[in-house]
Amino acid sequence: MPKGRWRWWLLIPVVPLLYYTIGMLVVHTIDDNVEFRPQNVPPGESRAVAAAAALVTREVDQHRWVASDPFFLPAWPLDNMPNFQMGIMASVARFTTELKDQLGRTRGSSQIDRDLQEAAGQFQFRGDRWVWDPQISIWPSATSAQQYRAGYRALIAYNKRLGAGQATYDRRADNLQSLLERFANDLGSESARIDQHILERGGDLFDMRCDDIFYSVKGRLYGTFILLRELGEDFKQVIADRQLTTAWAQMLDSFRTAAYLQPPVVINGRPDSTLLPSHLASQGFYVMRARTQLREIVDILQK
Numbered sequence: 001m002p003k004g005r006w007r008w009w010l011l012i013p014v015v016p017l018l019y020y021t022i023g024m025l026v027v028h029t030i031d032d033n034v035e036f037r038p039q040n041v042p043p044g045e046s047r048a049v050a051a052a053a054a055l056v057t058r059e060v061d062q063h064r065w066v067a068s069d070p071f072f073l074p075a076w077p078l079d080n081m082p083n084f085q086m087g088i089m090a091s092v093a094r095f096t097t098e099l100k101d102q103l104g105r106t107r108g109s110s111q112i113d114r115d116l117q118e119a120a121g122q123f124q125f126r127g128d129r130w131v132w133d134p135q136i137s138i139w140p141s142a143t144s145a146q147q148y149r150a151g152y153r154a155l156i157a158y159n160k161r162l163g164a165g166q167a168t169y170d171r172r173a174d175n176l177q178s179l180l181e182r183f184a185n186d187l188g189s190e191s192a193r194i195d196q197h198i199l200e201r202g203g204d205l206f207d208m209r210c211d212d213i214f215y216s217v218k219g220r221l222y223g224t225f226i227l228l229r230e231l232g233e234d235f236k237q238v239i240a241d242r243q244l245t246t247a248w249a250q251m252l253d254s255f256r257t258a259a260y261l262q263p264p265v266v267i268n269g270r271p272d273s274t275l276l277p278s279h280l281a282s283q284g285f286y287v288m289r290a291r292t293q294l295r296e297i298v299d300i301l302q303k
Contacts, residue, residue, distance in 0.1 A: 029063045030084050030215070032222050034256050038230065044163040047230040049099070052092045053155040055223060056123075056148055059085050065145040067128045080215045082128075087219020089148065093123035094186055095227050096155070098179045103170055104158070113167060115158035122151030173238045176231070177301040180294050183224055187291040190217045194284040202278060203270040210268035210280055217283060218259060221290070225255035242300055251293040258286035 036058075038050035059065060067082035100116040125147040161167040193213060201207045232239060232248055239248050261283055269276030 030081060030218075031058065031063060032084075032218070032260055032262070034222075034225065034260055036226060042163050044165070045159045046162060046169050047233045048095070048227055049155055049159045049162070049169075051226050051230040052095055053152050053159070055088055055092055055226060056152045056155070059088055060145050060148050060152070065148065068144045079212055083212050083215040084219040084222075086128075087216045087221075088223035089123060089219075090186075091183075091220050091223030091227060093120070094182055094224075095179070096120045096123050096151070098182055102175050102178050104168055106168055106170060110168065113158060115154045115161070115167075119151045119154035119158065122147045122154065169234075171235055171238065173242065173301050176235050176238055177298050179231070180298050180301070183228070184291050184294040184298065186220065186224075187287055187294070190220060191284055191287045191291065193217075194280050194287065198268070198271065198278065198280055198284070201268055202281075203273070203276075204268060205276070207268040211266035214263075214266045214279055214283060217287065218261065221255060221287065222259035225252065225259045228252060228255060238301075244297055244300060247293070247297055247300070251290065251297060254286065254290040254293055258283065258290055261286070 036054070038047060038054040041047050041050045063085075065085060067086055096116065097120050100112055100120040104113040104116045105111075125144055128144065158167055162169050194217065197210065197213055201210065229252055232252070239245055261279070263277075263279045266279045267276055268280055269278045271278045271281040
C-alpha cells in the first residue's frame with residue numbers, strides 16, 4: 001500500500017478523538033453563578049417560581065441538557081456537567097412538589113392546581129432519557145429535555161395566573177416551614193451519601209465516582225440556594241415578623257459558600273490527610289452547616 005494511503009488510515013482514530021475533545025470543551029459548562037436571578041418578575045407573581053422556571057430553561061435550552069446525550073454526540077463522555085444539571089433539577093423537582101401539595105393550595109384542602117400538577121410530574125422524569133430508550137420501549141418517546149420544557153411552560157402558566165389573581169400561593173409560616181423541612185431532609189440524604197462514599201473510598205486516588213457525587217451535590221446546593229434566596233423575597237413579611245432576617249441571611253451565606261466550591265480536580269483523599277485533600281469532606285461540612293441553619297429556622301417557625 002502506498003505511504004500516502006497509510007497516512008490517511010492513521011488519521012482515522014484521530015478524528016473521533018478530536019471530535020469528542022473539542023466538543024466537550026465547547027459544551028462543558030458548570031454555571032454556578034450565585035448572582036443568577038429571574039428577570040422582570042411582574043408584581044403579584046412568585047419570585048421563587050420564576051427562579052425555578054429560569055433555572056430550567058437556562059440548563060435545558062441555553063446550556064443544553066447533556067445528561068441524555070447518546071454516544072454519537074460530543075458531550076456524551078462528560079460527567080461533571082450532567083451531574084450538576086441533574087442536581088439542579090432535583091432541587092427544582094422538590095420545590096415544585098411542595099408547591100403543588102402545600103403552597104399552591106389553601107391549607108391543603110383545596111383542589112390541586114392543574115399547572116402545578118403538570119409541572120411536578122414533568123420534573124420527576126428521569127434526567128438521562130433520550131428519544132429512544134430500549135430499556136423502556138422499542139418506540140421513540142419524549143426526551144428528558146422535552147419533559148422539562150413542558151414543566152417550564154406549566155410553571156410559567158401558573159405564575160401568570162397567580163399574577164392575575166387566578167391561582168393560589170399561600171404565604172403562611174407553616175407552609176414555609178414545611179418546605180424548609182423538605183429541603184433539610186434532602187440535604188441530610190446528600191450528607192449521608194457523601195459520608196458513605198468517604199468511608200468506602202476515602203484515600204483512593206483512582207476513585208472515579210467522587211467527582212460525580214461532588215457535582216451532583218453541588219448542583220442541588222446551587223439550585224436550593226437560588227430558590228431559597230427568592231423564597232426570602234416571597235416570604236419577606238413572615239421572615240420579618242418572626243425576626244428571622246439575620247438568621248435567613250446567614251443561612252443563605254452558607255448555601256452560597258457551599259454551592260460555589262470550585263476545586264480544579266475533585267480528590268477523595270482521606271479526611272485526615274496532610275498532603276491530599278478530601279473535597280467531599282469539605283463539601284460535607286458545608287452541607288451540614290447549611291442544614292443545621294435550615295433546621296434552626298424551622299424550629300423558630302414552629303414556635
